[in-house]
Amino acid sequence: MQVNSHNESELDLCGRAVETDGMTIQAPAGRENQKQRTRTAIIDAAREIIRGSAEVTMPAVAKAALVSEATAYRYFPDLVSLLREAIDGTFPSPAEALAPVEESDDPVVRIAFATERLLRHVQMYQGAVRAVISGSIVRSDSAAIRPGHRFGLIDHALAPLDATLGRRDPAALRQLKQDLAVIVSAEALFTLTDLCGLSPDDAVASAMHTARTITAAAVASS
Amino acid sequence: MQVNSHNESELDLCGRAVETDGMTIQAPAGRENQKQRTRTAIIDAAREIIRGSAEVTMPAVAKAALVSEATAYRYFPDLVSLLREAIDGTFPSPAEALAPVEESDDPVVRIAFATERLLRHVQMYQGAVRAVISGSIVRSDSAAIRPGHRFGLIDHALAPLDATLGRRDPAALRQLKQDLAVIVSAEALFTLTDLCGLSPDDAVASAMHTARTITAAAVASS
DNA sequence: AGCTTCATGAGAGTTAACTCTCACGAAGCT
DNA sequence: AGCTTCGTGAGAGTTAACTCTCATGAAGCT
Numbered sequence: 001m002q003v004n005s006h007n008e009s010e011l012d013l014c015g016r017a018v019e020t021d022g023m024t025i026q027a028p029a030g031r032e033n034q035k036q037r038t039r040t041a042i043i044d045a046a047r048e049i050i051r052g053s054a055e056v057t058m059p060a061v062a063k064a065a066l067v068s069e070a071t072a073y074r075y076f077p078d079l080v081s082l083l084r085e086a087i088d089g090t091f092p093s094p095a096e097a098l099a100p101v102e103e104s105d106d107p108v109v110r111i112a113f114a115t116e117r118l119l120r121h122v123q124m125y126q127g128a129v130r131a132v133i134s135g136s137i138v139r140s141d142s143a144a145i146r147p148g149h150r151f152g153l154i155d156h157a158l159a160p161l162d163a164t165l166g167r168r169d170p171a172a173l174r175q176l177k178q179d180l181a182v183i184v185s186a187e188a189l190f191t192l193t194d195l196c197g198l199s200p201d202d203a204v205a206s207a208m209h210t211a212r213t214i215t216a217a218a219v220a221s222s
Numbered sequence: 223m224q225v226n227s228h229n230e231s232e233l234d235l236c237g238r239a240v241e242t243d244g245m246t247i248q249a250p251a252g253r254e255n256q257k258q259r260t261r262t263a264i265i266d267a268a269r270e271i272i273r274g275s276a277e278v279t280m281p282a283v284a285k286a287a288l289v290s291e292a293t294a295y296r297y298f299p300d301l302v303s304l305l306r307e308a309i310d311g312t313f314p315s316p317a318e319a320l321a322p323v324e325e326s327d328d329p330v331v332r333i334a335f336a337t338e339r340l341l342r343h344v345q346m347y348q349g350a351v352r353a354v355i356s357g358s359i360v361r362s363d364s365a366a367i368r369p370g371h372r373f374g375l376i377d378h379a380l381a382p383l384d385a386t387l388g389r390r391d392p393a394a395l396r397q398l399k400q401d402l403a404v405i406v407s408a409e410a411l412f413t414l415t416d417l418c419g420l421s422p423d424d425a426v427a428s429a430m431h432t433a434r435t436i437t438a439a440a441v442a443s444s
Numbered sequence: 445a446g447c448t449t450c451a452t453g454a455g456a457g458t459t460a461a462c463t464c465t466c467a468c469g470a471a472g473c474t
Numbered sequence: 475a476g477c478t479t480c481g482t483g484a485g486a487g488t489t490a491a492c493t494c495t496c497a498t499g500a501a502g503c504t
Contacts, residue, residue: 031471034481057460068483073462134356137412148417179432181418187409190359195370196403210401210436217439253501256451279490290453295492 039075041065046086050128056083080135083128088147090125094156101157108215110157115184115211118153119204122186129186154180158215165219176218183210261297263287268308272350278305302357305350310369312347316378330437332379337406337433340375341426344408351408376402380437387441398440405432 045065049056058079062069076082091097094114101113122129154177166173182188184207192203267287271278280301284291298304313319316336323335344351376399388395404410406429414425 031480034471038481058462059460069462070464070484071482074482077462079461130359134360136416137352137359138356151417175428175431178414178418178420178428179435182410182413182429182432183404185409185413187407187413188404191404191407191409192400194358195373196400198400206397206400207404209397210404213401213436213439214432217435253450256501260451280492281490291492292454292494293452296451299492301491 038065038067038071042067042072042075042082043086043089046082046128047089050083050086050125053127056128056131058082078135080132083132084147087125087128087132088149091121091147091149094152097153098156105160107158107161107219108212110160111154111180111184111211111215112208114153114157115208116204118150118184119186119189119207122189123200123204130190133186133190150181150184151177154184161219172218172221176215179214179218180211183207183214260289260293264289264294264297264304265308265311268304268350269311272305272308272347275349278350278353280304300357302354305354306369309347309350309354310371313343313369313371316374319375320378327382329380329383329441330434332382333376333402333406333433333437334430336375336379337430338426340372340406341408341411341429344411345422345426352412355408355412372403372406373399376406383441394440394443398437401436401440402433405429405436 042061042065046056046061048064049060054060056079058072059069061079061082062072065072072082076085095102097117098110098114101110104110158173158177158180161173161176165176188207188210189200189203192198192206193200196203196206198206264283264287268278268283271282271286276282278301280294281291283304284294287294294304298307317324319339320332320336323332326332380395380399380402383395383398387398410429410432411422411425414420414428415422418425418428420428
Protein backbone atom coordinates (compact mmCIF):
# COMPACT_ATOMS: atom_id res chain seq x y z
CA MET A 1 0.00 0.00 0.00
CA GLN A 2 2.67 2.48 0.95
CA VAL A 3 4.85 0.99 -1.71
CA ASN A 4 3.81 3.20 -4.58
CA SER A 5 2.24 6.09 -2.72
CA HIS A 6 5.12 8.37 -3.60
CA ASN A 7 4.64 7.80 -7.31
CA GLU A 8 1.05 8.93 -7.52
CA SER A 9 1.88 12.46 -8.56
CA GLU A 10 3.07 11.15 -11.91
CA LEU A 11 -0.51 10.31 -12.71
CA ASP A 12 -1.17 13.94 -13.55
CA LEU A 13 1.18 14.01 -16.46
CA CYS A 14 -1.17 12.06 -18.69
CA GLY A 15 -1.97 13.29 -22.15
CA ARG A 16 1.19 15.11 -23.14
CA ALA A 17 2.43 14.06 -26.55
CA VAL A 18 5.96 13.02 -27.32
CA GLU A 19 7.19 14.05 -30.72
CA THR A 20 10.83 13.36 -29.97
CA ASP A 21 10.47 9.81 -31.23
CA GLY A 22 9.99 10.93 -34.80
CA MET A 23 7.84 8.07 -36.00
CA THR A 24 5.64 7.82 -32.97
CA ILE A 25 3.21 10.69 -33.05
CA GLN A 26 0.94 8.65 -30.83
CA ALA A 27 0.81 10.00 -27.31
CA PRO A 28 1.88 7.33 -24.82
CA ALA A 29 -0.18 8.89 -22.12
CA GLY A 30 -1.19 7.74 -18.66
CA ARG A 31 -1.18 4.18 -19.84
CA GLU A 32 2.59 4.30 -19.92
CA ASN A 33 2.72 5.89 -16.51
CA GLN A 34 0.34 3.30 -15.20
CA LYS A 35 2.52 0.51 -16.52
CA GLN A 36 5.55 2.15 -15.07
CA ARG A 37 3.90 2.37 -11.67
CA THR A 38 2.81 -1.24 -11.76
CA ARG A 39 6.26 -2.36 -12.72
CA THR A 40 7.84 -0.30 -9.99
CA ALA A 41 5.35 -1.54 -7.43
CA ILE A 42 6.24 -5.14 -8.25
CA ILE A 43 9.98 -4.54 -8.03
CA ASP A 44 9.60 -2.57 -4.83
CA ALA A 45 7.55 -5.35 -3.31
CA ALA A 46 10.15 -7.90 -4.35
CA ARG A 47 12.90 -5.78 -2.84
CA GLU A 48 10.91 -5.47 0.35
CA ILE A 49 10.57 -9.23 0.67
CA ILE A 50 14.21 -9.74 -0.24
CA ARG A 51 15.33 -7.55 2.62
CA GLY A 52 13.21 -9.55 5.02
CA SER A 53 15.29 -12.55 4.04
CA ALA A 54 12.06 -14.50 3.74
CA GLU A 55 11.54 -16.93 0.93
CA VAL A 56 10.75 -15.09 -2.25
CA THR A 57 7.85 -16.46 -4.26
CA MET A 58 5.81 -14.93 -7.03
CA PRO A 59 2.53 -15.19 -5.10
CA ALA A 60 4.12 -13.39 -2.16
CA VAL A 61 5.52 -10.61 -4.31
CA ALA A 62 2.24 -10.17 -6.17
CA LYS A 63 0.29 -10.00 -2.95
CA ALA A 64 2.69 -7.44 -1.47
CA ALA A 65 2.56 -5.38 -4.66
CA LEU A 66 -1.23 -5.52 -4.63
CA VAL A 67 -1.39 -6.97 -8.10
CA SER A 68 -2.49 -10.36 -9.32
CA GLU A 69 0.05 -13.05 -10.00
CA ALA A 70 -0.97 -12.93 -13.65
CA THR A 71 0.03 -9.28 -13.86
CA ALA A 72 3.39 -9.97 -12.27
CA TYR A 73 4.06 -12.53 -14.98
CA ARG A 74 3.03 -10.02 -17.60
CA TYR A 75 5.83 -7.73 -16.52
CA PHE A 76 8.48 -10.35 -15.86
CA PRO A 77 8.82 -13.63 -17.71
CA ASP A 78 9.76 -15.42 -14.52
CA LEU A 79 10.71 -15.04 -10.88
CA VAL A 80 14.41 -15.03 -11.64
CA SER A 81 14.11 -12.08 -14.02
CA LEU A 82 12.19 -10.16 -11.40
CA LEU A 83 14.73 -10.88 -8.69
CA ARG A 84 17.57 -10.04 -11.02
CA GLU A 85 16.15 -6.59 -11.65
CA ALA A 86 15.29 -6.10 -8.01
CA ILE A 87 18.85 -6.90 -6.99
CA ASP A 88 20.33 -4.82 -9.79
CA GLY A 89 18.64 -1.75 -8.44
CA THR A 90 20.36 -2.07 -5.12
CA PHE A 91 23.79 -2.18 -6.67
CA PRO A 92 25.88 0.94 -7.02
CA SER A 93 27.81 1.40 -10.24
CA PRO A 94 31.39 0.11 -10.30
CA ALA A 95 32.64 3.68 -10.12
CA GLU A 96 30.53 4.45 -7.08
CA ALA A 97 31.36 1.20 -5.35
CA LEU A 98 35.08 1.72 -5.83
CA ALA A 99 35.11 5.43 -5.10
CA PRO A 100 36.88 5.02 -1.73
CA VAL A 101 39.80 3.39 -3.50
CA GLU A 102 39.83 5.57 -6.57
CA GLU A 103 42.96 7.37 -5.46
CA SER A 104 44.99 4.18 -5.47
CA ASP A 105 46.27 2.70 -8.69
CA ASP A 106 47.41 -0.51 -7.08
CA PRO A 107 45.28 -3.25 -8.66
CA VAL A 108 45.83 -5.48 -5.64
CA VAL A 109 44.35 -2.95 -3.28
CA ARG A 110 41.54 -2.16 -5.67
CA ILE A 111 40.55 -5.74 -6.37
CA ALA A 112 40.54 -6.57 -2.65
CA PHE A 113 38.18 -3.71 -2.04
CA ALA A 114 35.97 -4.70 -4.94
CA THR A 115 35.80 -8.24 -3.63
CA GLU A 116 34.74 -7.14 -0.20
CA ARG A 117 32.13 -4.80 -1.62
CA LEU A 118 30.61 -7.42 -3.89
CA LEU A 119 30.56 -10.22 -1.37
CA ARG A 120 29.13 -8.16 1.44
CA HIS A 121 26.38 -6.98 -0.82
CA VAL A 122 25.66 -10.52 -1.91
CA GLN A 123 25.53 -11.61 1.68
CA MET A 124 23.00 -8.91 2.44
CA TYR A 125 20.69 -10.11 -0.31
CA GLN A 126 21.64 -13.73 0.13
CA GLY A 127 18.16 -15.18 -0.24
CA ALA A 128 17.46 -13.48 -3.52
CA VAL A 129 20.91 -14.14 -4.93
CA ARG A 130 20.65 -17.79 -4.04
CA ALA A 131 17.28 -17.97 -5.75
CA VAL A 132 18.66 -16.33 -8.88
CA ILE A 133 21.64 -18.66 -9.05
CA SER A 134 19.42 -21.63 -8.37
CA GLY A 135 17.16 -20.72 -11.23
CA SER A 136 19.87 -19.61 -13.64
CA ILE A 137 22.09 -22.62 -13.27
CA VAL A 138 19.57 -25.26 -14.26
CA ARG A 139 19.11 -24.13 -17.80
CA SER A 140 21.43 -22.23 -20.05
CA ASP A 141 18.52 -21.36 -22.30
CA SER A 142 17.35 -17.85 -22.97
CA ALA A 143 17.05 -15.23 -20.27
CA ALA A 144 19.35 -17.19 -18.01
CA ILE A 145 21.94 -14.48 -18.35
CA ARG A 146 22.88 -13.32 -14.92
CA PRO A 147 23.79 -9.73 -14.25
CA GLY A 148 27.47 -9.15 -14.61
CA HIS A 149 28.09 -7.08 -11.51
CA ARG A 150 31.36 -8.83 -11.06
CA PHE A 151 32.58 -7.97 -14.54
CA GLY A 152 32.03 -4.27 -14.22
CA LEU A 153 33.63 -4.30 -10.82
CA ILE A 154 36.63 -6.32 -11.95
CA ASP A 155 37.18 -4.20 -15.02
CA HIS A 156 37.03 -1.04 -13.00
CA ALA A 157 39.32 -2.36 -10.31
CA LEU A 158 41.83 -3.51 -12.86
CA ALA A 159 41.70 -0.34 -14.93
CA PRO A 160 45.21 0.70 -13.85
CA LEU A 161 46.51 -2.40 -15.62
CA ASP A 162 45.09 -1.50 -19.00
CA ALA A 163 48.03 0.71 -19.86
CA THR A 164 50.64 -1.67 -18.46
CA LEU A 165 49.87 -5.38 -18.40
CA GLY A 166 47.06 -4.90 -20.89
CA ARG A 167 49.36 -3.40 -23.46
CA ARG A 168 52.23 -5.76 -22.84
CA ASP A 169 50.31 -9.01 -22.53
CA PRO A 170 46.58 -8.79 -23.34
CA ALA A 171 46.11 -12.53 -22.94
CA ALA A 172 47.45 -12.39 -19.40
CA LEU A 173 45.02 -9.63 -18.52
CA ARG A 174 42.15 -11.63 -19.97
CA GLN A 175 43.18 -14.67 -17.99
CA LEU A 176 43.41 -12.60 -14.83
CA LYS A 177 39.88 -11.39 -15.35
CA GLN A 178 38.63 -14.92 -15.82
CA ASP A 179 40.41 -16.00 -12.66
CA LEU A 180 38.76 -13.18 -10.79
CA ALA A 181 35.34 -13.86 -12.28
CA VAL A 182 35.43 -17.15 -10.44
CA ILE A 183 36.73 -15.71 -7.20
CA VAL A 184 34.90 -12.41 -6.95
CA SER A 185 31.51 -14.05 -7.04
CA ALA A 186 28.45 -15.04 -5.09
CA GLU A 187 29.22 -18.64 -5.91
CA ALA A 188 32.57 -18.31 -4.17
CA LEU A 189 30.91 -16.84 -1.10
CA PHE A 190 28.44 -19.68 -0.88
CA THR A 191 31.15 -22.27 -1.46
CA LEU A 192 33.16 -20.87 1.43
CA THR A 193 30.25 -20.57 3.84
CA ASP A 194 28.18 -23.60 2.89
CA LEU A 195 30.85 -26.13 2.01
CA CYS A 196 33.94 -24.93 3.84
CA GLY A 197 31.89 -23.94 6.86
CA LEU A 198 33.35 -20.47 7.18
CA SER A 199 31.53 -17.60 8.81
CA PRO A 200 30.45 -14.84 6.43
CA ASP A 201 33.28 -12.60 7.60
CA ASP A 202 35.88 -15.32 7.25
CA ALA A 203 34.53 -16.20 3.84
CA VAL A 204 34.85 -12.63 2.64
CA ALA A 205 38.35 -12.41 4.07
CA SER A 206 39.32 -15.64 2.37
CA ALA A 207 38.02 -14.54 -1.01
CA MET A 208 39.80 -11.21 -0.64
CA HIS A 209 43.03 -13.07 0.04
CA THR A 210 42.55 -15.26 -3.00
CA ALA A 211 41.82 -12.28 -5.22
CA ARG A 212 44.89 -10.45 -3.93
CA THR A 213 47.14 -13.43 -4.51
CA ILE A 214 45.95 -14.00 -8.05
CA THR A 215 46.23 -10.35 -8.97
CA ALA A 216 49.66 -9.95 -7.39
CA ALA A 217 50.89 -13.03 -9.23
CA ALA A 218 49.66 -11.69 -12.56
CA VAL A 219 51.26 -8.32 -11.99
CA ALA A 220 54.54 -9.83 -10.81
CA SER A 221 54.95 -12.06 -13.85
CA SER A 222 55.06 -9.07 -16.13
CA MET B 223 13.42 -54.09 -16.38
CA GLN B 224 16.97 -54.96 -17.24
CA VAL B 225 18.13 -52.67 -14.53
CA ASN B 226 18.08 -55.13 -11.68
CA SER B 227 18.01 -58.38 -13.57
CA HIS B 228 21.55 -59.15 -12.56
CA ASN B 229 20.75 -58.90 -8.89
CA GLU B 230 18.01 -61.45 -8.83
CA SER B 231 20.26 -64.31 -7.81
CA GLU B 232 20.71 -62.70 -4.41
CA LEU B 233 17.08 -63.42 -3.72
CA ASP B 234 17.96 -67.05 -2.99
CA LEU B 235 20.07 -66.17 -0.01
CA CYS B 236 17.03 -65.35 2.11
CA GLY B 237 16.73 -66.82 5.54
CA ARG B 238 20.34 -67.34 6.46
CA ALA B 239 21.17 -65.95 9.84
CA VAL B 240 23.97 -63.52 10.50
CA GLU B 241 25.71 -64.11 13.77
CA THR B 242 28.70 -61.97 12.94
CA ASP B 243 26.94 -58.89 14.24
CA GLY B 244 27.00 -60.15 17.82
CA MET B 245 23.90 -58.40 19.08
CA THR B 246 21.76 -58.97 16.03
CA ILE B 247 20.65 -62.57 16.03
CA GLN B 248 17.73 -61.51 13.90
CA ALA B 249 18.09 -62.60 10.34
CA PRO B 250 17.89 -59.59 8.00
CA ALA B 251 16.62 -61.80 5.28
CA GLY B 252 15.25 -61.13 1.80
CA ARG B 253 13.56 -58.02 3.02
CA GLU B 254 16.94 -56.36 3.26
CA ASN B 255 17.96 -57.66 -0.11
CA GLN B 256 14.69 -56.48 -1.54
CA LYS B 257 15.25 -53.02 -0.19
CA GLN B 258 18.77 -53.04 -1.46
CA ARG B 259 17.59 -53.98 -4.91
CA THR B 260 14.94 -51.28 -4.93
CA ARG B 261 17.42 -48.68 -3.84
CA THR B 262 19.90 -49.78 -6.46
CA ALA B 263 17.25 -49.78 -9.14
CA ILE B 264 16.33 -46.21 -8.34
CA ILE B 265 19.92 -45.00 -8.38
CA ASP B 266 20.64 -46.90 -11.57
CA ALA B 267 17.61 -45.37 -13.21
CA ALA B 268 18.70 -41.93 -12.10
CA ARG B 269 22.17 -42.52 -13.46
CA GLU B 270 20.70 -43.69 -16.74
CA ILE B 271 18.69 -40.50 -17.10
CA ILE B 272 21.63 -38.39 -16.05
CA ARG B 273 23.77 -39.77 -18.82
CA GLY B 274 21.07 -38.98 -21.34
CA SER B 275 21.48 -35.37 -20.28
CA ALA B 276 17.70 -35.12 -20.16
CA GLU B 277 15.99 -33.21 -17.42
CA VAL B 278 16.00 -35.25 -14.25
CA THR B 279 12.70 -35.36 -12.40
CA MET B 280 11.47 -37.68 -9.71
CA PRO B 281 8.54 -38.95 -11.80
CA ALA B 282 10.91 -39.80 -14.63
CA VAL B 283 13.33 -41.64 -12.38
CA ALA B 284 10.54 -43.55 -10.65
CA LYS B 285 9.07 -44.57 -13.96
CA ALA B 286 12.42 -45.71 -15.29
CA ALA B 287 13.11 -47.65 -12.10
CA LEU B 288 9.69 -49.28 -12.28
CA VAL B 289 8.71 -48.08 -8.85
CA SER B 290 6.11 -45.60 -7.74
CA GLU B 291 7.10 -42.06 -6.98
CA ALA B 292 6.09 -42.65 -3.37
CA THR B 293 8.65 -45.42 -3.08
CA ALA B 294 11.37 -43.26 -4.52
CA TYR B 295 10.67 -40.71 -1.81
CA ARG B 296 10.80 -43.45 0.80
CA TYR B 297 14.38 -44.15 -0.14
CA PHE B 298 15.55 -40.62 -0.72
CA PRO B 299 14.26 -37.56 1.10
CA ASP B 300 14.39 -35.50 -2.06
CA LEU B 301 15.59 -35.37 -5.64
CA VAL B 302 18.84 -33.70 -4.69
CA SER B 303 19.81 -36.47 -2.30
CA LEU B 304 19.13 -39.03 -4.98
CA LEU B 305 21.17 -37.21 -7.59
CA ARG B 306 23.96 -36.66 -5.13
CA GLU B 307 24.27 -40.39 -4.51
CA ALA B 308 23.91 -41.18 -8.17
CA ILE B 309 26.74 -38.83 -9.04
CA ASP B 310 28.89 -40.00 -6.16
CA GLY B 311 28.87 -43.50 -7.53
CA THR B 312 30.41 -42.38 -10.79
CA PHE B 313 33.31 -40.69 -9.09
CA PRO B 314 36.59 -42.49 -8.60
CA SER B 315 38.37 -42.06 -5.28
CA PRO B 316 40.94 -39.28 -5.07
CA ALA B 317 43.72 -41.86 -5.13
CA GLU B 318 42.35 -43.49 -8.25
CA ALA B 319 41.67 -40.20 -9.98
CA LEU B 320 45.19 -38.94 -9.33
CA ALA B 321 46.96 -42.21 -10.02
CA PRO B 322 48.50 -40.99 -13.31
CA VAL B 323 50.26 -38.22 -11.44
CA GLU B 324 51.14 -40.17 -8.32
CA GLU B 325 54.79 -40.30 -9.27
CA SER B 326 55.11 -36.55 -9.17
CA ASP B 327 55.40 -34.68 -5.91
CA ASP B 328 54.98 -31.29 -7.51
CA PRO B 329 51.77 -29.85 -6.06
CA VAL B 330 51.36 -27.59 -9.07
CA VAL B 331 51.35 -30.49 -11.48
CA ARG B 332 49.10 -32.53 -9.22
CA ILE B 333 46.53 -29.81 -8.62
CA ALA B 334 46.31 -29.03 -12.32
CA PHE B 335 45.59 -32.65 -13.03
CA ALA B 336 43.03 -32.84 -10.24
CA THR B 337 41.30 -29.76 -11.60
CA GLU B 338 41.04 -31.19 -15.06
CA ARG B 339 39.74 -34.49 -13.76
CA LEU B 340 37.08 -32.89 -11.60
CA LEU B 341 35.86 -30.42 -14.15
CA ARG B 342 35.70 -32.88 -16.99
CA HIS B 343 33.68 -35.22 -14.86
CA VAL B 344 31.36 -32.42 -13.84
CA GLN B 345 30.91 -31.49 -17.44
CA MET B 346 29.95 -35.05 -18.29
CA TYR B 347 27.22 -35.07 -15.66
CA GLN B 348 26.40 -31.43 -16.12
CA GLY B 349 22.65 -31.74 -15.92
CA ALA B 350 22.66 -33.62 -12.65
CA VAL B 351 25.33 -31.45 -11.10
CA ARG B 352 23.45 -28.31 -12.04
CA ALA B 353 20.30 -29.73 -10.49
CA VAL B 354 22.13 -30.59 -7.29
CA ILE B 355 23.68 -27.15 -7.00
CA SER B 356 20.37 -25.54 -7.83
CA GLY B 357 18.65 -27.41 -5.06
CA SER B 358 21.45 -27.18 -2.52
CA ILE B 359 22.03 -23.48 -2.82
CA VAL B 360 18.54 -22.33 -1.99
CA ARG B 361 18.48 -23.61 1.54
CA SER B 362 21.34 -24.17 3.90
CA ASP B 363 19.11 -26.34 6.06
CA SER B 364 19.73 -29.99 6.76
CA ALA B 365 20.74 -32.43 4.06
CA ALA B 366 21.92 -29.61 1.87
CA ILE B 367 25.47 -30.80 2.36
CA ARG B 368 26.99 -31.37 -1.01
CA PRO B 369 29.46 -34.13 -1.58
CA GLY B 370 33.00 -32.93 -1.06
CA HIS B 371 34.64 -34.46 -4.08
CA ARG B 372 36.76 -31.39 -4.41
CA PHE B 373 38.05 -31.61 -0.86
CA GLY B 374 39.30 -35.17 -1.16
CA LEU B 375 40.87 -34.35 -4.49
CA ILE B 376 42.53 -31.19 -3.24
CA ASP B 377 43.84 -32.85 -0.11
CA HIS B 378 45.27 -35.69 -2.11
CA ALA B 379 46.81 -33.43 -4.70
CA LEU B 380 48.39 -31.27 -2.04
CA ALA B 381 49.65 -34.17 0.05
CA PRO B 382 53.28 -33.45 -0.86
CA LEU B 383 52.91 -30.12 0.93
CA ASP B 384 51.91 -31.63 4.27
CA ALA B 385 55.49 -32.23 5.29
CA THR B 386 56.77 -28.89 3.98
CA LEU B 387 54.37 -25.97 3.84
CA GLY B 388 51.97 -27.72 6.22
CA ARG B 389 54.60 -28.03 8.91
CA ARG B 390 56.06 -24.58 8.41
CA ASP B 391 52.87 -22.60 7.96
CA PRO B 392 49.65 -24.54 8.60
CA ALA B 393 47.51 -21.43 8.14
CA ALA B 394 48.93 -20.88 4.68
CA LEU B 395 48.10 -24.44 3.69
CA ARG B 396 44.56 -24.03 4.99
CA GLN B 397 44.16 -20.83 3.01
CA LEU B 398 45.46 -22.51 -0.12
CA LYS B 399 42.88 -25.23 0.25
CA GLN B 400 40.12 -22.67 0.63
CA ASP B 401 41.36 -20.87 -2.45
CA LEU B 402 41.28 -24.10 -4.37
CA ALA B 403 37.86 -25.11 -3.05
CA VAL B 404 36.52 -22.12 -4.93
CA ILE B 405 38.50 -22.76 -8.09
CA VAL B 406 38.42 -26.53 -8.40
CA SER B 407 34.66 -26.65 -8.47
CA ALA B 408 31.59 -27.17 -10.57
CA GLU B 409 30.55 -23.62 -9.78
CA ALA B 410 33.77 -22.35 -11.34
CA LEU B 411 33.12 -24.38 -14.48
CA PHE B 412 29.63 -23.01 -14.85
CA THR B 413 30.79 -19.47 -14.17
CA LEU B 414 33.35 -19.74 -16.93
CA THR B 415 31.04 -21.34 -19.49
CA ASP B 416 27.75 -19.61 -18.67
CA LEU B 417 28.92 -16.13 -17.70
CA CYS B 418 32.29 -15.75 -19.35
CA GLY B 419 31.09 -17.55 -22.44
CA LEU B 420 34.00 -19.94 -22.67
CA SER B 421 33.80 -23.30 -24.35
CA PRO B 422 34.00 -26.27 -21.99
CA ASP B 423 37.58 -26.95 -23.00
CA ASP B 424 38.61 -23.35 -22.56
CA ALA B 425 36.85 -23.22 -19.22
CA VAL B 426 38.73 -26.26 -17.96
CA ALA B 427 41.99 -24.81 -19.21
CA SER B 428 41.27 -21.51 -17.51
CA ALA B 429 40.47 -23.15 -14.18
CA MET B 430 43.61 -25.26 -14.43
CA HIS B 431 45.62 -22.11 -14.98
CA THR B 432 44.06 -20.42 -11.98
CA ALA B 433 44.68 -23.43 -9.77
CA ARG B 434 48.29 -23.61 -10.90
CA THR B 435 48.88 -19.94 -10.25
CA ILE B 436 47.40 -20.01 -6.77
CA THR B 437 49.29 -23.12 -5.79
CA ALA B 438 52.56 -21.88 -7.20
CA ALA B 439 52.15 -18.61 -5.34
CA ALA B 440 51.53 -20.40 -2.07
CA VAL B 441 54.54 -22.64 -2.52
CA ALA B 442 56.77 -19.77 -3.55
CA SER B 443 55.99 -17.63 -0.54
CA SER B 444 57.35 -20.26 1.81
C1' DA C 445 -1.07 -73.44 7.42
C1' DG C 446 -2.10 -69.14 9.42
C1' DC C 447 -0.96 -64.82 11.37
C1' DT C 448 1.89 -60.81 11.19
C1' DT C 449 5.03 -57.64 9.28
C1' DC C 450 6.11 -54.44 5.95
C1' DA C 451 7.58 -52.89 1.25
C1' DT C 452 4.95 -50.94 -2.24
C1' DG C 453 1.30 -48.77 -5.08
C1' DA C 454 -2.43 -45.85 -5.66
C1' DG C 455 -4.26 -41.70 -4.99
C1' DA C 456 -5.55 -37.45 -2.72
C1' DG C 457 -3.63 -33.06 -1.14
C1' DT C 458 -0.50 -28.88 -1.02
C1' DT C 459 2.39 -25.23 -2.94
C1' DA C 460 4.85 -22.89 -6.41
C1' DA C 461 6.03 -21.85 -11.09
C1' DC C 462 4.04 -20.89 -15.06
C1' DT C 463 0.47 -20.52 -19.12
C1' DC C 464 -3.87 -19.26 -21.09
C1' DT C 465 -8.45 -17.55 -21.59
C1' DC C 466 -12.22 -14.57 -20.54
C1' DA C 467 -14.50 -10.75 -18.87
C1' DC C 468 -14.48 -6.23 -16.52
C1' DG C 469 -13.73 -1.52 -16.46
C1' DA C 470 -11.14 2.56 -16.74
C1' DA C 471 -8.27 5.35 -19.91
C1' DG C 472 -8.14 7.42 -24.28
C1' DC C 473 -9.93 8.69 -28.66
C1' DT C 474 -13.48 10.54 -32.08
C1' DA D 475 -21.07 11.19 -25.06
C1' DG D 476 -19.94 6.86 -27.13
C1' DC D 477 -16.83 3.53 -28.96
C1' DT D 478 -12.47 1.31 -28.62
C1' DT D 479 -8.28 -0.03 -26.56
C1' DC D 480 -5.98 -2.44 -23.20
C1' DG D 481 -4.23 -3.12 -18.41
C1' DT D 482 -5.80 -6.14 -14.97
C1' DG D 483 -8.13 -9.71 -12.17
C1' DA D 484 -10.12 -14.07 -11.74
C1' DG D 485 -9.77 -18.59 -12.44
C1' DA D 486 -8.82 -22.90 -14.74
C1' DG D 487 -5.04 -25.91 -16.20
C1' DT D 488 -0.33 -28.18 -16.13
C1' DT D 489 3.85 -30.09 -14.07
C1' DA D 490 6.95 -31.06 -10.46
C1' DA D 491 8.28 -31.49 -5.72
C1' DC D 492 6.80 -33.30 -1.86
C1' DT D 493 3.61 -35.30 2.07
C1' DC D 494 0.27 -38.45 3.88
C1' DT D 495 -2.99 -42.08 4.18
C1' DC D 496 -4.93 -46.45 3.07
C1' DA D 497 -5.19 -50.86 0.98
C1' DT D 498 -2.74 -54.87 -0.99
C1' DG D 499 -0.02 -58.69 -1.16
C1' DA D 500 4.10 -61.10 -0.67
C1' DA D 501 7.80 -62.29 2.69
C1' DG D 502 8.72 -64.12 7.07
C1' DC D 503 7.56 -66.10 11.32
C1' DT D 504 5.10 -69.45 14.60
